[in-house]
Amino acid sequence: MLWGDNMSENNKSTLIVFSGDLDKAIASFIIATGAAAMGKQVTMFFTFWGISLLRKENYHGTGKKSFLEKMFGWMLPKGPDKLGLSKMNFGGLGAWMMKYIMKKKNIATLQELMETAKEMDVKLVVCSMSMDVLGIKKEELIDGLEYAGVATYLAEADDANINLFV
Amino acid sequence: MEADQTLDAKGLQCPMPLVKAQKAIKKMKSGEILKIVTNDSGSYSDIPAWAKTTGNKLIERKEEEGMYIFWIQKS
Numbered sequence: 001m002l003w004g005d006n007m008s009e010n011n012k013s014t015l016i017v018f019s020g021d022l023d024k025a026i027a028s029f030i031i032a033t034g035a036a037a038m039g040k041q042v043t044m045f046f047t048f049w050g051i052s053l054l055r056k057e058n059y060h061g062t063g064k065k066s067f068l069e070k071m072f073g074w075m076l077p078k079g080p081d082k083l084g085l086s087k088m089n090f091g092g093l094g095a096w097m098m099k100y101i102m103k104k105k106n107i108a109t110l111q112e113l114m115e116t117a118k119e120m121d122v123k124l125v126v127c128s129m130s131m132d133v134l135g136i137k138k139e140e141l142i143d144g145l146e147y148a149g150v151a152t153y154l155a156e157a158d159d160a161n162i163n164l165f166v
Numbered sequence: 167m168e169a170d171q172t173l174d175a176k177g178l179q180c181p182m183p184l185v186k187a188q189k190a191i192k193k194m195k196s197g198e199i200l201k202i203v204t205n206d207s208g209s210y211s212d213i214p215a216w217a218k219t220t221g222n223k224l225i226e227r228k229e230e231e232g233m234y235i236f237w238i239q240k241s
Contacts (some may be wrong), residue, residue: 011191022172030180030181031182033181033185034180034181034184035183035186036185036188037181037187037188037216038184038188038215038216038219038220039219039220039221061177105179106177106178107179108179108181108182118202120185151179
């Protein structure tokens, strides 16, 4: 059963999450959960740096990777808690301050927003080509994801009346 | 005004009042009234926008000592 009650036409929204920055990730999930609360069927597509959001924090894989794939794995943030800000990050200090202030003001954390999105049946789709480029394996990512390519995104976007690229 | 249910969303920030409102109203019956109390200034226009999009009816909205109170009738 779908989360929303609003079953009228044009009732879908899609977001492309291209960025792996904390601020942009928070904005994406606020829009996604907000849209779901407004009865929309929401699909989020994660591509390139956006895939960092979906990485498990404590995964230490033994899977076979090339040298460059290992480098990507090492350099890309492992999950929502490791993301930096797109501006004023100052080597992670900015992200820490942002999280501190947001917590003080009782704003939902990125992890909470991601949980809420799942609860509200927001569909999380990962671009398999980006995964391949970055050498990221399925077992490095959180559960409950779908894997697809551009045609899946376009088909969903065609049905939706809100399509955002973040 | 009488309400069948009251949602206390004080202290919550965008988008959580909407998420809680949608969760609450989904459990209610058609015609019932949900009262929502928030203190996030954005919700003053957000709750009516949510009601409009979800097809529920905003009966009344008022501001009282930094609180925003809404009465929504489930469609």
